Amino acid sequence: MADTDMELWPQEDNIRLWHAIIQGPGETPFEGGTFELRIEVGTDYPIRPPVIRFVTHIFHPNIHFETGEICLDILKKEWSPAWSLQTACRAVVALLAAPDAESPLNCDAGNMLRGGDVRAYNAMARLYTVEYGSATRRG
Amino acid sequence: MAAGPTDGEMREEVTTVEDEEAEFLAYLAAATSKTSSIDVSVFLLPARSDFMAFQGYISLGMYQLPLYFSCETPGGRVRMSSIRGDCRLRALWKRGEWLNTGRLERSLDVGSFATELEDMLSSPLPPSLPPSAFKEGKTLRRTGVTAPPAVYRQLLTELQALGWANARDLSPRPPQGGAEDGLQGGAEDELLTLTLAVQDSAGREHEVLVELPSHPSPSVWPRCQARLPPVEEEAGGGAGWLEFDRRHLLPPSTPHSPPCSHFHLQLVKEQFQDRIAAFQDFWDVMDDLDRHAWVMGGASERFRRESRERRVVLHAHASCVINIDPLAPYKPSHVEFVGPEAVIGPWTRRLYAGIGDWDTARMPRQNLEAILGFPFPAPPTPLDGEGNGGGKGEGWEAAYVEECCICYAYRLGDGSSKERGDIPTVTCENERCRRLYHSVCLRQWLQTLPDVKMIRGGLTNRTTLLGSCPFCIEPISLEVDAVSFV
Structure with a gap:
């Protein structure tokens, strides 16, 4: 899978700690932004899912603004060894395009979407993308 | 020549490390007092193919002191903490006034290390060396023993006879024990492992791993391992090394052979070929x-x-x-x-x-x-x-x-x-x-x-x-x- 829109690499001194740079999907407020993910691969991987967090701040209902925690079913109870780190990152990218306001980790974002105020949500998400969304690979 | 303190047959004559040491130093004192110096030479051979370790001996009058060490770089500076030898070498090492270890430490490569060593040992022994001074040996621990030179000569002869092409790998077992002061730690079972390539009747090559004893004798057999298929029904696919029965290696004519011992490499090869004949099909x-x-x-x-x-x-x-x-x-x-x-x-x-x-x-x-x-x-x-x-x-x-x-x-x-x-x-x-x-x-x-x-x-x-x-x-x-x- 040639990925021009994603970079995924292990930390030099620790094969169980991976980093990824993902790109915000088009036609979303995240378009043009780059976001860093930190991926902890436990000893029981791939039986248990990796722990993926956003390092870059992002405004999204299913991503905690401070801790970067992600609420995504395939990283929790719907995990299967069929997923790889790369496809899991793709699922995170897909989550950016398809927010689920019903299980918010970011209540502000969730409330905007549930209240039907898509404009406000888009504006806020865009604001934070411009502010923070320029992560680059640090080695 | 004394084969070293691990040899069972030697134990009756030489009772303790202290005695051996005292005997050696007495000899040195006597030898150097008569003439100005004694014959000294240092022989070293690479112990590993990458030149990261060497072994050999110091020939000092009638004594031959085995020596083993590793280097920081291939053929480069000698790691002082890695030097292994027997109790006599240790005694020598403790005589700072004769053997200046600081000078040795500054040698940049193995060649200059050997020259330095020869140089120092060739100079007359300082007179302030009463043999009794070394009776403090109570604190000495028995030290690692590398094989005497005769052992290596025998090994070379046997390998020559087998053909060098059949020797795949020859490596020393890493010496065990304390590394902090170099001459401590008992590496009594220091061995060489030899990988022999043996061809079967169809020209297939098999590897036999031979663990060579550091002091071969007619009663000590090399331990051999080779990859053979498991014969028992219940054993599944991946059986590992199969050990030879040592009794199989007993040659019929050895009980009265002289104590000049050999490694029986030819015999190992023949016995292995006999053993695998059954598996050709x-x-x-x-x-x-x-x-x-x-x-x-x-x-x-x-x-x-x-x-x-x-x-x-x-x-x-x-x-x-x-x-x-x-x-x-x-x-x-x-x-x-x-x-x-x-x-x-x-x-x-x-x-x-x-x-x-x-x-x-x-x-x-x-x-x-x-x-x-x-x-x-x-x-x-x-x-x-x-x-x-x-x-x-x-x-x-x-x-x-x-x-x-x-x-x-x-x-x-x-x-x-x-x-x-x-x-x-x-x-x-x-x-x-x-x-x-x-x-x-x-x-x-x-x-x-x-x-x-x-x-x-x-x-x-x-x-x-x-x-x-x-x-x-x-x-x-x-x-x-x-x-x-x-």
């Missing part, structure tokens, strides 16, 4: 499979001399494990099909029906091809050189995944395990999935599912786990021995 059969069938798991799974099993691809998603009896390789082999029931069911019936036509004059592969009614698919990659440009076809061959789809490995562990579970043998029954799993991996996965069902077998102690395939989510079942609920 077996390896012919295995070679035939390795050459003409698609053996799963890549190059490392082929030509495994110690294994009596081969996993062979028969068709898309279906393979079989062929188990050959090493002592009767041409007899009907034990075959176990792996794959979806719809595919392997008919094969199993054909095998039962056709087993009577088995022709022991033909290769088991040819027999199986005749019984199953199709030729075995050829290996997708050429036997020499893996990968690049290997002619995997466009059909199912190209898409064949040999590895477990959970851990992406073929063989688990180091391959020495006898358990069948270390190769992927469980197939998803969904014909659009058909992925392979190690039963261990699949079991771990199924046990994490909250809705897994367990069905206990009646009389057998086996349990069937029912869950879903991690890829296609269709139901998958796995039979296991017992289930832990932890």
Whole structure:
């Protein structure tokens, strides 16, 4: 899978700690932004899912603004060894395009979407993308 | 010449390390008082092919002191903490006024180290050296003993006789024990391991690992290991090294041979060749499979001399494990099909029906091809050189995944395990999935599912786990021995 829109690499001194740079999907407020993910691969991987967090701040209902925690079913109870780190990152990218306001980790974002105020949500998400969304690979 | 304190025969004459040391120093004092100096020379040979370690001896008058050390770089500065020797060398080392270790430490390479050492030892022994001064030996520990030079000479002679081409690898066992002051720590069992290449009657090469004793004697036999197939029925595929029975190595004519000892390398070779003569047919059969069938798991799974099993691809998603009896390789082999029931069911019936036509004059592969009614698919990659440009076809061959789809490995562990579970043998029954799993991996996965069902077998102690395939989510079942609920 040639990925021009994603970079995924292990930390030099620790094969169980991976980093990824993902790109915000088009036609979303995240378009043009780059976001860093930190991926902890436990000893029981791939039986248990990796722990993926956003390092870059992002405004999204299913991503905690401070801790970067992600609420995504395939990283929790719907995990299967069929997923790889790369496809899991793709699922995170897909989550950016398809927010689920019903299980918010970011209540502000969730409330905007549930209240039907898509404009406000888009504006806020865009604001934070411009502010923070320029992560680059640090080695 | 004293062979060193570990030699059993020497123990009566030389009782303690202290005595040996005192004797040695007394000799030195006497020798150097008569003449201005004694004959000194240092002999060193690389102990490793990368020149990171050397061994040899210091010839000091009538004494020969074994010496072993490693270097910081190939042939470079000597690691002072790595120097090993016997108690005499240690005694020498403690005489700072004679042997200036600081000067040795500053030598930039092994050559100048040896020259420095010779230089210092050739100078007269300082007069302030009453032999009794070294009776403080109570605190001395017995030190590591490298073999006396005669041992190496004997080894060289024997290797010469065998032919150097047959010596694959010769490496010292790393000395054990304390490294902090260099001359401490008991490395009494310091040995050399030698890998001999021995050819069988069909020209196949086998490796025999020989552990050489540091003090060979007629009563000490080298320990030998080689890869031989397991003969017992219950032993599975990957048996490891098989040890020789030492009694087999006893030559008939040694009881009265002189104490000048040898390593019996020629004998090791002959005994090994005798031993493997019985397996020639077996390896012919295995070679035939390795050459003409698609053996799963890549190059490392082929030509495994110690294994009596081969996993062979028969068709898309279906393979079989062929188990050959090493002592009767041409007899009907034990075959176990792996794959979806719809595919392997008919094969199993054909095998039962056709087993009577088995022709022991033909290769088991040819027999199986005749019984199953199709030729075995050829290996997708050429036997020499893996990968690049290997002619995997466009059909199912190209898409064949040999590895477990959970851990992406073929063989688990180091391959020495006898358990069948270390190769992927469980197939998803969904014909659009058909992925392979190690039963261990699949079991771990199924046990994490909250809705897994367990069905206990009646009389057998086996349990069937029912869950879903991690890829296609269709139901998958796995039979296991017992289930832990932890």
